[in-house]
Structures are given as C-alpha cells and as structure tokens.
Amino acid sequence: MIPAVVLMTLLWSTDLQAQSVSPPAEYSVRLVDGTTSCSGTVEVFYRGEWSGLCNRWLWDMMRDVKVVCREMDCGNPVAVSRGPLNEDGRGGVMMWSCSGDEFSNRWCDIKGGPGVCDGGYYHHVTCSESVRLVDGAGLCSGRVEVKSNQSWVSVCEADFDRQDAEVVCRDVGCGAPAALQGGLYGGGEGQTWDKEFQCKGKESLLLDCDTSDRENNTCLPGNAVRLTCSEPDDVRLVGGGSRCAGGVEWYDQVEWRTVGAEDEDQRNVAAVVCRQLGCGSTVSVQPIKTTRGFLVSCYGSESSLRECERSYDLLPGLTVICSESVRLVDGAGLCSGRVEVKSNQSWASVCEADFDRQDAEVVCRDVGCGAPAALQGGLYGEGEGQIWDKEFQCKGNESLLLDCDTSDRENNICLPGNAVGLTCSEPDDVRLVGGGSRCAGGVEWYHQGEWRIVGTDDRDQRHVAAVVCRQLGCGSTVSALAGNTTRGNGVFCSGSDSSLRECLIMDHLLPGLTVICSDLLVQPDIFLTDPMGGVFRGHQRPEMFRGYNFTITCSTQPQYPGGSFLLTFTGSNRTQIQPAVNHSAAFLFPAADDSHQGNYSCVYDNYVFSHNFSSESELLSLTITASPLPAFIIRHVVVLLILLTTITTSYLYYKPTRRQKRVNRVSSMDLYVNAMEMVSLSSRAEAGPGEERAAQGTE
Numbered sequence: 001m002i003p004a005v006v007l008m009t010l011l012w013s014t015d016l017q018a019q020s021v022s023p024p025a026e027y028s029v030r031l032v033d034g035t036t037s038c039s040g041t042v043e044v045f046y047r048g049e050w051s052g053l054c055n056r057w058l059w060d061m062m063r064d065v066k067v068v069c070r071e072m073d074c075g076n077p078v079a080v081s082r083g084p085l086n087e088d089g090r091g092g093v094m095m096w097s098c099s100g101d102e103f104s105n106r107w108c109d110i111k112g113g114p115g116v117c118d119g120g121y122y123h124h125v126t127c128s129e130s131v132r133l134v135d136g137a138g139l140c141s142g143r144v145e146v147k148s149n150q151s152w153v154s155v156c157e158a159d160f161d162r163q164d165a166e167v168v169c170r171d172v173g174c175g176a177p178a179a180l181q182g183g184l185y186g187g188g189e190g191q192t193w194d195k196e197f198q199c200k201g202k203e204s205l206l207l208d209c210d211t212s213d214r215e216n217n218t219c220l221p222g223n224a225v226r227l228t229c230s231e232p233d234d235v236r237l238v239g240g241g242s243r244c245a246g247g248v249e250w251y252d253q254v255e256w257r258t259v260g261a262e263d264e265d266q267r268n269v270a271a272v273v274c275r276q277l278g279c280g281s282t283v284s285v286q287p288i289k290t291t292r293g294f295l296v297s298c299y300g301s302e303s304s305l306r307e308c309e310r311s312y313d314l315l316p317g318l319t320v321i322c323s324e325s326v327r328l329v330d331g332a333g334l335c336s337g338r339v340e341v342k343s344n345q346s347w348a349s350v351c352e353a354d355f356d357r358q359d360a361e362v363v364c365r366d367v368g369c370g371a372p373a374a375l376q377g378g379l380y381g382e383g384e385g386q387i388w389d390k391e392f393q394c395k396g397n398e399s400l401l402l403d404c405d406t407s408d409r410e411n412n413i414c415l416p417g418n419a420v421g422l423t424c425s426e427p428d429d430v431r432l433v434g435g436g437s438r439c440a441g442g443v444e445w446y447h448q449g450e451w452r453i454v455g456t457d458d459r460d461q462r463h464v465a466a467v468v469c470r471q472l473g474c475g476s477t478v479s480a481l482a483g484n485t486t487r488g489n490g491v492f493c494s495g496s497d498s499s500l501r502e503c504l505i506m507d508h509l510l511p512g513l514t515v516i517c518s519d520l521l522v523q524p525d526i527f528l529t530d531p532m533g534g535v536f537r538g539h540q541r542p543e544m545f546r547g548y549n550f551t552i553t554c555s556t557q558p559q560y561p562g563g564s565f566l567l568t569f570t571g572s573n574r575t576q577i578q579p580a581v582n583h584s585a586a587f588l589f590p591a592a593d594d595s596h597q598g599n600y601s602c603v604y605d606n607y608v609f610s611h612n613f614s615s616e617s618e619l620l621s622l623t624i625t626a627s628p629l630p631a632f633i634i635r636h637v638v639v640l641l642i643l644l645t646t647i648t649t650s651y652l653y654y655k656p657t658r659r660q661k662r663v664n665r666v667s668s669m670d671l672y673v674n675a676m677e678m679v680s681l682s683s684r685a686e687a688g689p690g691e692e693r694a695a696q697g698t699e
Contacts, residue, residue: 038074075128078173138303140174156219163201175230244279244324258293260315268300279322283368287316333498335369338380351414352377358396370425379421426499439474439517453488455510463495474517486512521615538620554602555584563606
C-alpha cells in the first residue's frame with residue numbers, strides 16, 4: 001500500500017506537470033511589517049510589484065488565511081484584521097479566493113488589474129509560529145504538531161499535559177482546552193517530537209515554555225496527542241436573557257460589532273453561532289429590522305464564525321435562539337436526530353434505556369419542535385463522544401431539559417446501537433386559513449407572538465407550498481396561488497425543507513400565498529349497526545350471525561356540501577355508491593352469509609376548488625359466524641317471553657273481583673290463544689313449503 005504522503009506527492013507532481021513545469025513566480029506571497037515571520041500585512045507579487053488585496057470582500061475568511069499560513073510554513077491562523085491602504089499606495093489590485101485545502105496560494109483563484117477592485121485595503125494576518133492543530137474538525141481541534149528543524153512533528157501523549165494544552169489553545173487563538181486524548185486525529189506521517197514540554201499554563205506562546213529531554217524515546221502508534229480547544233470568545237448573543245439567545249455580535253478590532261446576513265444565509269450563520277457557543281440546536285433566527293451589522297456568509301458547517309466570510313456591507317442584524325443544553329444531530333432536519341446533552345462543556349449521547357416519552361416531550365419542546373413522533377435507539381448513529389451518565393426524570397411538562405430532575409444510572413453500560421434517536425413533529429407555527437380545511441387556505445406563520453401572512457414571489461410559490469403541505473401533514477401540493485389583495489413577509493424555500501422555519505424569512509412584503517394540499521378532506525368514519533341497535537367501529541372487528549341483516553354507515557365531518565360515498569368490499573371487489581346526504585350514507589345488507597365476510601372501507605369524494613379530492617376511512621373487518629341456536633328456536637323463545645310478559649302484566653293490572661274473575665279468565669284465555677297463533681305463524685314462516693303442507697295435514 002502506498003503511504004498517503006507519497007501518494008499525495010505523486011498527485012501533486014502530476015498536477016504541476018499538467019499546469020506548468022514551475023508555478024508562476026509572480027504569485028508569491030509575503031507578510032510585511034509584522035512582529036514575527038508569521039504575522040504581518042499580506043502582499044502578493046503581481047506584474048513585477050507587491051500588491052495588497054481588494055476591499056470587495058474583507059478577505060478574512062479562514063480558508064484563505066489557512067493557505068497564507070501554510071505558504072509561510074507557519075501554524076494555524078490566529079487572527080485577521082483590516083485597514084485602509086498604506087500611504088505609499090501599494091496594493092488594491094488583487095482579488096483572491098481559496099478553498100483552504102491548497103498547498104500554495106499559487107493554486108487559488110487570483111485576479112488582478114484595473115477594474116477588478118474598487119479600492120484597496122491591507123489585511124493583517126497572524127499565524128501561530130511553532131504549533132498547529134491538523135486533521136481536526138476546525139481551527140480549534142486536531143493532532144498537535146510542533147515545528148522542529150524546519151519540519152512539523154507530532155507530540156507524544158505521554159509528553160503533554162493539561163498545562164501544555166492551555167498554552168497551545170491560547171497560541172492558536174482558541175479558548176480553553178475541552179478534550180485531550182491520544183490517537184483521535186491519526187498518528188501523523190512524520191517523526192515524533194523528542195522533548196517534553198514543561199509549561200506552567202500561563203505562557204502566551206508554546207515557544208515560551210521550558211522543555212526537557214524525554215525519559216523514554218519510544219512513542220507507540222496511536223499515541224500522538226490530539227487536542228480539542230473550545231472556540232474563541234469572540235461571538236456573543238445579547239439582549240435575549242440568556243447566553244444562548246439574543247442579537248449576534250462579533251468582537252473585531254477591539255470592539256463588539258453587530259452581525260448581519262443575507263436572507264438566504266441567516267440559517268447557516270445561526271447554526272455556526274449556536275455551535276460556537278456550545279448552545280445546542282438552532283431554535284429560531286430572525287432579522288432585526290431596526291439594527292444593521294456587517295455582512296457574514298457561512299456554509300453552516302463551520303466550527304466558528306471566524307471561519308466564515310465577512311464584509312463591511314451593512315445588512316439587518318440577526319436575533320438567534322439556541323436550545324442551550326440539548327441538540328439533535330445527524331438528522332434530516334431541525335426536528336430529528338441523535339439526542340445529545342451538554343456535559344462538562346462537551347456533548348454526550350443519551351442511552352435509550354435512560355430516555356422515555358416524557359423526556360422526549362421536553363426535548364422536542366426545548367428545540368422548538370412539536371410533539372414526539374418516533375423514539376428509537378441507533379437511528380441516527382452513535383456519535384464520537386461519551387455517553388451521558390445520568391437518567392432523566394422529566395414529568396413531560398417542563399419547558400427546558402435543564403428543568404428536569406436526574407438520577408444516577410443503574411447500569412453504566414450502553415450497548416452499541418442504543419444511542420437514542422428522536423424524531424419530533426414540526427412545530428405548530430404554520431396554518432392555512434379561510435379554505436374550510438386545515439389543508440387549504442391562505443398561509444400564515446406564527447412569529448413574535450402573532451400570526452403573520454406569508455408571501456412569496458412567483459418563482460418560489462411551489463417551493464413554499466410544498467414545505468407548508470409537508471409540515472402540516474397534508475400530503476402534496478395541488479395548487480399554489482398568489483393573493484391579489486393581501487401582502488405578507490417574503491419567504492424563500494428550497495422545497496426540501498422540513499418546515500417553514502428552515503426557510504428564509506425576508507423583510508420586504510410580497511403577495512400573500514394561498515395553498516391547497518392533496519389531503520384536503522378529513523378521513524371519513526365507518527361503522528356497522530346490527531339488528532339490535534349495536535354500533536361497532538373498525539378497530540372493534542365486529543361479528544355478525546348468518547341470516548341477520550346489518551347496515552354499514554359512512555360519514556364525514558361537515559366541511560363542504562355535496563360529495564358521495566363509495567363503499568368498497570375487498571371480499572369480492574364489490575362496490576356501492578350513494579350521494580352524501582347530511583354528510584353521510586347508509587348501506588343496508590339483508591340476511592348476512594359467508595359472502596359478506598371481509599374488509600370494508602368508505603371513500604369520500606368531492607369536487608372542491610375546481611379539483612377532485614378523495615379521502616378513505618380505516619378498514620372495517622367483518623366476520624360472519626353461525627348462530628348459536630337455530631333461528632326458529634330463537635323466534636319461539638322470543639314469542640314465549642312476550643306471552644309471559646303479557647299475562648303477567650294483565651294479571652297485575654286487573655283487580656281480581658268476583659265479578660271480574662270470569663272476565664279475567666276469558667281475557668287470559670284469549671291472550672293465550674292469540675299467542676299460540678303467533679307461535680304457529682312463526683313456525684310456518686320458518687318451515688319450507690313441504691313442511692308447511694305436512695303441518696296442515698296434521699291439523
């Protein structure tokens with residue numbers, strides 16, 4: 001197997017041959033007027049002179065600065081500042097864009113010449129000199145490497161302690177150490193540092209620390225130290241009553257400045273801010289109409305705001321609310337993912353055995369979502385960190401997970417695949433009004449304590465409608481039309497968003513949107529009525545005796561007038577149809593037999609809003625069984641019971657006087673004769689023609 005470093009070298013050699021034998025020298029970079037060889041104003045050699053950079057973008061994106069630090073053989077980017085052109089007039093003719101992965105600035109997108117820029121600025125960069133973090137998730141995590149004899153070497157875990165970590169985090173411009181562990185970010189390809197650091201923890205730079213010879217020159221594979229530092233304290237949320245809620249501010253050039261973002265970038269910026277502050281998932285993000293701040297643009301995956309692009313163009317400031325102590329990660333949207341809680345300034349997964357429905361209700365509420373929809377272990381992976389060592393004791397009505405009691409776990413083992421995954425329903429902050437159904441009408445969105453009209457431009461109507469129908473659980477979009485008289489907050493969606501709050505909410509007003517979804521009609525009801533007046537729903541799995549009649553009734557809530565019911569029967573693919581009268585229809589079945597056994601369902605059809613809609617009920621499963629007694633015996637028993645009741649009532653009703661005794665005896669005899677005639681008629685009705693003739697002959 002070819003080592004990675006050799007393979008990379010071969011690839012780069014091939015790339016250089018494809019582009020040119022030697023990269024153009026005029027794209028050389030340098031840092032001038034700095035205090036060290038790894039700090040200073042960035043200048044690029046172009047057309048025979050050293051030039052500064054454009055002011056079109058602030059050019060302090062960390063992916064660009066990474067390339068400069070790498071080109072200067074320095075460590076991590078630590079800081080970037082910006083100011084007007086030097087008095088000698090150098091610069092102002094270059095525009096530069098890098099991905100951050102280039103080995104040299106020569107392969108970045110560099111443009112120059114008149115008209116490229118509309119003014120010049122200098123950009124001052126500070127890189128760490130003697131230490132860097134590589135192969136990590138961001139600028140503040142990775143394998144620790146130090147500079148030794150003009151090459152970078154890994155540090156053995158045994159030669160590195162907490163005090164050393166504090167100095168390294170400070171040296172690379174990050175916050176306090178959060179985790180220290182060997183082998184997490186690989187073992188490195190080069191040699192290992194042959195000294196042991198003796199830092200006191202207060203030094204500003206790793207170069208200021210004392211060192212000593214190592215007692216053991218052996219560093220086993222997998223023991224190269226890795227370090228995760230907290231993000232720098234250069235971002236804050238103000239005015240929201242919590243460190244995880246409020247207006248976004250960023251510390252730049254010795255002052256706190258308001259952060260603004262383009263409409264389509266607000267959600268990405270909020271995600272980075274919540275991540276940098278260790279504040280969990282984004283609950284909401286809204287522009288501040290009265291406040292403006294400098295422009296920030298993020299992809300959403302950055303570890304901190306300093307890795308995003310920044311410009312001094314002014315845009316509305318942002319108000320962000322984060323969930324603070326809990327987050328859902330690796331899910332399909334803001335309301336699904338693996339449950340992680342904050343523990344000792346790091347995030348830990350929760351074991352399924354320590355989490356129940358009441359806990360899920362609080363988590364869904366905490367992250368700004370609706371009620372829990374699914375709870376399952378291992379659904380969204382296991383995560384890389386530790387397992388939460390407590391068991392939640394939520395009652396289900398708490399607003400925040402922090403408000404819940406906890407207890408020690410009975411079992412400290414959490415088997416693989418048991419990290420709990422949670423899917424919450426989307427929040428109830430969207431509704432359709434004026435259409436006679438929750439799945440049709442004008443779109444409104446609940447924001448800042450009131451329901452507001454949602455508007456869109458023509459090209460985005462279908463995307464917004466798709467998100468609304470999906471969030472409401474109303475199926476797919478049937479139509480999306482702009483309102484003529486109403487105007488609302490502009491919304492822009494990609495169409496794949498899980499809910500409207502994942503879309504971009506804009507300041508300007510656009511025509512209100514009317515949406516009709518496919519699940520416009522509510523689900524109809526189906527029930528069976530037997531001859532004795534008993535009513536049975538589908539989930540009750542009714543039984544019916546052979547020879548008895550029964551009725552199946554279809555009904556629906558009063559939404560729209562008219563329509564019809566189609567009764568389908570899976571036993572023989574038979575269907576019957578009746579118009580909906582008072583929103584219902586009854587289907588009569590005489591003399592039940594085995595052919596009636598099977599599944600029935602009601603389909604309600606109606607023509608509304610110039611479209612045909614339908615909705616199907618649940619299944620009603622009917623079983624036909626034999627009667628426990630022959631029908632004629634049952635009828636005889638019923639008649640005799642009637643006779644006995646009649647005689648008893650008559651006896652109690654008439655007073656037994658001497659004069660009336662004979663009358664009572666006659667009346668009782670008449671009643672008895674009449675009853676026997678009823679029995680005889682019932683018997684003849686039950687008998688066949690042959691049996692009836694035999695009975696007549698006997699008589």
